[in-house]
Amino acid sequence: MFNKETENINIKEAETVIGPSIKVKGNFHGQGNIIIEGQVEGSIKTNAFLLIGNKSIITASVEAKNAKVGGIITGNIKIDEYLEIGPSANIKGDIEVKSISINKGAIINGRIVMGAEKSAEK
Amino acid sequence: MYIYIYDIYVSEKKYESTIARIETRITDLGLNGKIIRLSVMSSLFETIKNELKKGAKTITVVGNDSILNQAITVIAKLLPANGAFKNVPLGFIPVGKKNNSLANFLGLELEENACDALSARRIKYINLGIANNNHFLTHATIPTTGTILEIDKTYTIEISEPGEIGIVNLLKDEALDNNSGAKNQKGILELSIKTKTAKKYLPLIKEYGERSVFSFKNLTVINKKLPITLDNSLEIPSPINISLAEEKLNIIVGKNHQF
Numbered sequence: 001m002f003n004k005e006t007e008n009i010n011i012k013e014a015e016t017v018i019g020p021s022i023k024v025k026g027n028f029h030g031q032g033n034i035i036i037e038g039q040v041e042g043s044i045k046t047n048a049f050l051l052i053g054n055k056s057i058i059t060a061s062v063e064a065k066n067a068k069v070g071g072i073i074t075g076n077i078k079i080d081e082y083l084e085i086g087p088s089a090n091i092k093g094d095i096e097v098k099s100i101s102i103n104k105g106a107i108i109n110g111r112i113v114m115g116a117e118k119s120a121e122k
Numbered sequence: 123m124y125i126y127i128y129d130i131y132v133s134e135k136k137y138e139s140t141i142a143r144i145e146t147r148i149t150d151l152g153l154n155g156k157i158i159r160l161s162v163m164s165s166l167f168e169t170i171k172n173e174l175k176k177g178a179k180t181i182t183v184v185g186n187d188s189i190l191n192q193a194i195t196v197i198a199k200l201l202p203a204n205g206a207f208k209n210v211p212l213g214f215i216p217v218g219k220k221n222n223s224l225a226n227f228l229g230l231e232l233e234e235n236a237c238d239a240l241s242a243r244r245i246k247y248i249n250l251g252i253a254n255n256n257h258f259l260t261h262a263t264i265p266t267t268g269t270i271l272e273i274d275k276t277y278t279i280e281i282s283e284p285g286e287i288g289i290v291n292l293l294k295d296e297a298l299d300n301n302s303g304a305k306n307q308k309g310i311l312e313l314s315i316k317t318k319t320a321k322k323y324l325p326l327i328k329e330y331g332e333r334s335v336f337s338f339k340n341l342t343v344i345n346k347k348l349p350i351t352l353d354n355s356l357e358i359p360s361p362i363n364i365s366l367a368e369e370k371l372n373i374i375v376g377k378n379h380q381f
Contacts, residue, residue: 019334021285021317026277030337038334042277 015048020055034064054088061093076110124155125178127169127193129185132217133159140217140233144184147234151241155180160189170196174207180374182213182240186221188355190214195257198250198369211245211372223354227260227292229376239376246375251291251311252367258352259373262289262364265348266317272342273313279336285317289341289350289364292381309366310337340365 015032018024022038029045036044037053043061044050050064056071063078070086077083079097087105095108098115102108126148132141148154158169170181170193183193193212201207215236216225222232230236250257264287271279271287281287290312315334341364343350349357 014335015337017333017335019315019317019332021281021283021332022315022334023280023282024277025280028277 014051020053028060054086123176123178124153124180125173125182126155126157126215127166127181127183127189128157128159129183129189129217130160130162132185137217141184143234144215144217144237147237148240151237153237153240155182166192167196167199171200174200174204174210178210180211180213180240182215182374184215185217186355187224187353188221190224191256191258191353191355194250194259194353194371194373195255197371198252198257198367201369201371208370208372211243211374213240213374215240221355224260227380228373229379231376236376240374242377244375244377244379245372246379246381247370247372248292248381249370250367251289251364253289253350253352253362253364254358256352256356256358257367257369258291258356260290260292260353262350262352263287263354264343264345264350266315268347269343269345271313272344273336273338274340275342279315281315281317283317283332285315285332287343288314288316289343290314291366309339311339311341311364311366312337313341 013033014035016030016034018036018038018040020037024040026042028040028042031047033049034046035051036056036058039057041059045063048065050062050067052058052067052069052071052073054070058071058073059075061075062073065080066082067079068084068086070088073089073091074093076093077091077095081098083095083097083100085091085100085102085106085108087103089106091108092110094110094113096113100112100114160166160169173181181193183189197207197212214225214228214230216222216230216232219232225232225236230239250259251262253262266281266283266285266287269281269287273279313336317332343360343362343364345360349359350362351357
């Protein structure tokens with residue numbers, strides 16, 4: 001489960017909410033906060049905050065400014081600032097992020113490239 | 123001149139006293155004008171077109187959601203031919219409680235009590251949604267069963283549970299605290315999907331029930347069996363392309379309008 005702060009994220013602040021009975025296929029790009037509790041296949045991109053819930057199934061590349069993720073994610077994740085990975089998360093893909101927090105129980109199969117390493121590679 | 127166009131059903135005997143009260147109130151407020159009673163042979167399009175050409179100052183329809191929706195589409199279709207028509211506001215006097223849900227959104231009371239709003243002449247210049255060739259004021263709805271949605275030709279939405287899809291132009295959703303009016307000023311409409319089950323999987327929005335929300339500029343709706351309903355009144359078959367209309371409309375609202 002996400003921490004209390006995450007659970008208190010208000011639906012009213014989200015531009016897009018994808019409920020558990022919804023499956024989105026294609027390139028889903030938004031400008032505001034996005035909450036996903038359903039399925040997405042393709043790509044997800046937002047300039048704001050992204051929340052991927054514990055029951056979500058994501059088969060997509062993911063890009064956002066900040067994110068908190070749970071559920072099953074198959075695809076690369078690129079976060080500009082901060083990423084929190086919840087204990088239910090099962091990620092298969094590379095992660096590129098400036099700063100990160102990983103909860104106990106999370107499964108990650110892929111490379112994690114942090115901001116400093118990214119700069120060094122350049 | 124003030125033009126009052128009466129829907130066919132208001133000529134029924136049971137509305138006789140109601141219409142009398144409305145006409146008395148109109149007279150008391152000094153808003154007298156020409157009354158046109160529609161019949162099965164009348165064309166609302168031709169009626170409004172002729173009166174606008176003659177220099178109508180205000181067009182007011184008297185009836186329910188259906189005639190309001192039709193009048194909106196007619197005026198929106200006439201606007202490109204003569205830009206001056208946009209200066210003629212559309213008024214509405216709802217008669218009868220049946221099929222009169224739009225009055226509430228416009229902040230209008232029923233029957234003779236709506237005449238005060240005509241007198242106050244509080245005019246809002248509003249965007250309209252368009253579904254194929256039909257305009258709508260507030261929203262369009264279709265059941266989720268068998269419905270396929272495609273947004274901005276970039277992604278599709280499949281819905282696995284029974285429920286209802288709403289396409290919102292002007293409609294306050296208390297649960298989401300949305301401001302669809304502000305959104306449509308940016309050329310964006312809102313898609314709201316309500317389903318009945320799986321609430322337990324969505325702790326984040328538990329208090330609001332199961333709901334999904336998207337914003338879009340262009341939406342294609344396909345349902346081989348069921349039509350989409352515009353403004354609670356007009357049903358049109360799919361495939362349906364929905365977007366914000368280029369035309370905007372001046373409409374007279376009450377002080378408690380909900381957008």
